[in-house]
Amino acid sequence: MAMATSTSSKLDFESILEKQKQGYYKDYDWLSSRLSDPEIETSELQTYIRSIRKCVTHLDRDYEVLVGIMLKLNWATRESCLIKEYQAFLLNLVSAHTYYLRAGVRMLVKHFMSHLTIVTKTGEGGDKNVEITVDDSLRQKHDLMFVNVHLVLKAITQIVPMTPKVLIPLLGELFPFFNKDVYIQECYVKNLLQITHYLPKMRQKIMEIVIERLLKFDVRSPREEIEELQREEDEDMEDIIFEMDDVSVQKEIVSSVDMLSIVETVPMSHKEGHKLDVLMEITFRYIHNLCYSEGELDWEATKLLYRELLLIFETLILPTHASCHVQFIMFYICSLKQPICEGFLDYLWKKVQDPIAQPVYRQISVCYMGSLLSRGIFVPLSTVKTCLEMMCNWIHKYLDQTGDVTLFADVTHHGPFYAVVQAILYVFVFRNKDIFESCKGLKWAEKLNFQRIVTCRLNPLKFCLPVVVQTFASVARSHQLAFCDTIIERNNRQVLPVACTNGNSDFGGKILDSFFPFDPYILSRSRKYILPLYREFQGSIEEGEDEEENEEDDFITEDIISPSNGKFTIGSLSKTPSDLMEYGVSPGFKHVQDMFKT
Structure with missing residues (x-):
């Protein structure tokens, strides 16, 4: 096993690949096994990645299995030395072999969906409740991971021009399912919007992906259902407060609590509505930050964003039936400056006058x-x-x-x-x-x-x-x-x-x-x-x-x-x-x- 254990040298790793081609799989299988070991130490894994990176040009289609193992490595939350080594490997891989580009980008996009520990508890009557706890520590860990992913994704877009053509379809394809936790949805949308900062020409397409998902959440959150659940919740709260015997305690509770802040922080009872709420807040904040990048309204940036949103409005929002909230994106951007509002009214009025347009529109x-x-x-x-x-x-x-x-x-x-x-x-x-x-x-x-x-x-x-x-x-x-x-x-x-x-x-x-x-x-x-x-x-x-x-x-x-x-x-x-x-x-x-x- 001398050759297998001394893979730090380029010659040894090249020999493993060459022997694998000749039908000698022992060393190759051993290396694959070591890379697949979830308990592998950072120093050892870093050594293997460095060795493979140095002869990445040899990793043609015959080594798709090995490349697949490399792409499944848990690298984004490891020590910084290993992260940098892996980022360099991935850059070398996709630049040397563009047929690995889609697999590499797919792996990066999947990192935008944070992995959560789900605890199932059995309550009274045998009912099972799923609990997902997201604290500040977990958020910080994930934020650091997202930064590492964006660094390498940005670098790939700079050295491989065709990356956006591969990336955009994957962003829509890998969007979390509706039943995924709100935190997973939140992380994914935040990361999609983050991509627009280093791929500004792709912003409209990325916004289309986000808004299309918002619309789907919107139509799954009928106003009547949200209001009914809110009424029931309000009645329960009133019962709790007014069942108290001590009137002074009631007054103290009511006066000391900022009810508006409670409403803004407590999750909505309607699950789909709550997810929509969180994602709409992210979208509004994104629009605000783009238009007020330096603390004052950036008119040129605002005009450009408005034009992009107007196209999305025409293709997605305008034809969508039963949406209640997503259209407020246009309401909000119209509020930023009067010419935007007038331009939107002008656009709509021309549609009204258009004799060729369908009457319903x-x-x-x-x-x-x-x-x-x-x-x-x-x-x-x-x-x-x-x-x-x-x-x-x-x-x-x-x-x-x-x-x-x-x-x-x-x-x-x-x-x-x-x-x-x-x-x-x-x-x-x-x-x-x-x-x-x-x-x-x-x-x-x-x-x-x-x-x-x-x-x-x-x-x-x-x-x-x-x-x-x-x-x-x-x-x-x-x-x-x-x-x-x-x-x-x-x-x-x-x-x-x-x-x-x-x-x-x-x-x-x-x-x-x-x-x-x-x-x-x-x-x-x-x-x-x-x-x-x-x-x-x-x-x-x-x-x-x-x-x-x-x-x-x-x-x-x-x-x-x-x-x-x-x-x-x-x-x-x-x-x-x-x-x-x-x-x-x-x-x-x-x-x-x-x-x-x-």
């Missing part, structure tokens, strides 16, 4: 616009007023071009029209106080000619959400801008069917499907990035007259999302009328040139 786009105009504190009133003007002008031109005589009420044929009208009503309801308090606000509002809109033959009040119609009617009546009550009463006497889910059904009489992309943000940890930017509804909500009289009109409180012929269509929320103003938004528009296309 035109409607979704207008919902996003209205949501932003209504909810964004950072959106100035001047922009809101200009957008309302543009929307109303578009509506009036739509009526002029189609002609009142030939028009008849039909959501199927005039869906974008009704969506724009609902946007006008909703944004006006949301911002009417600011409008009337502005200089000559009432005269400005009179010029919008609401009366023509609400009395046209297309009868938009029949198809818009009843709570929006009722609240707008109240505001318009009090300022004598339009008189909607007669129309509402006439519409109420007509029995409107609930929207069908069968794509072959007649949609002529259904209410307009509605989508509210910027409902209140309810994820506990990440909402700190949104709450300071977010406008809650201020004002009274009109819910119609007697509840029994309007019973047949209460069709919007149930879910009416319908996949028509396999295509996505917008759906309203299953909420009571009062909830819709507190938890709903709608459309709006941006001031740009040549906006009067239909």
Whole structure:
């Protein structure tokens, strides 16, 4: 075994490889066995790695098994001397033999998924609980490991130009499964975003991978489920506090605890929602750090990031049905600077005007616009007023071009029209106080000619959400801008069917499907990035007259999302009328040139 044990020399290792080719496997198998030993000492392993590195050019495809063993070594958490030796070996390997590049990069990416010790405990009744403890010590250990991995991955990208083409597909392929612990998901996303710092040209593709996974978590975390679990948790907390006999103890507990900090640090009860919350916080922090790299807004960096996110929005976020929170990424970046917000509104408005675009996407786009105009504190009133003007002008031109005589009420044929009208009503309801308090606000509002809109033959009040119609009617009546009550009463006497889910059904009489992309943000940890930017509804909500009289009109409180012929269509929320103003938004528009296309 002299040759086998003296592998520190290049000649001996070359001899092992040469003998293996000739059919003498004893030394080769012994070396493979030693490398596979998990108990091998650092000094011995370092010696083997150094010897193999010196003749790495000989490791062609005939030695894939040996290379595979080398790639499985536990190196990233060992002593620094061994780590450096292994990094040098890996660099030499992939530069000398590019056919090992994918295997090498795959090994590095798998290190982004931290390994956790899972303890299964049997509780009362025989129930088994899985416990995973992540403390500061473990985080520090993993952070150091991640640094070592990124150092070698960055070096590989610099010496092997084709690395990004191999890396990007692997990042998506190796993304942890949904059922993996939140800490594993957190580590993986953090490391993916870290790659963008040394591969900036790949940032958009990496962000696509991250946001696609966020969307999948989002649709697995319905708002209703999160709120229901939160209500149950709040009730349990109240029971605990008020079961105490000593009132002074209650006061001491309530006054000494920062409830907001508790909400931000305690994991959410909804498992998928909690994972989404953690990953959204990482994403918001990443965006903030990119845009404020030196403590002040870096305008050029912000513009570039916005363009990348806009492309992701178009391909992933806009077409995704039932997402509640991921779209706030666009909300957040729009808050950073006014031109970003205006650019996003401009992009959406062009989609609304595009006659070639599918009607459903035109409607979704207008919902996003209205949501932003209504909810964004950072959106100035001047922009809101200009957008309302543009929307109303578009509506009036739509009526002029189609002609009142030939028009008849039909959501199927005039869906974008009704969506724009609902946007006008909703944004006006949301911002009417600011409008009337502005200089000559009432005269400005009179010029919008609401009366023509609400009395046209297309009868938009029949198809818009009843709570929006009722609240707008109240505001318009009090300022004598339009008189909607007669129309509402006439519409109420007509029995409107609930929207069908069968794509072959007649949609002529259904209410307009509605989508509210910027409902209140309810994820506990990440909402700190949104709450300071977010406008809650201020004002009274009109819910119609007697509840029994309007019973047949209460069709919007149930879910009416319908996949028509396999295509996505917008759906309203299953909420009571009062909830819709507190938890709903709608459309709006941006001031740009040549906006009067239909």
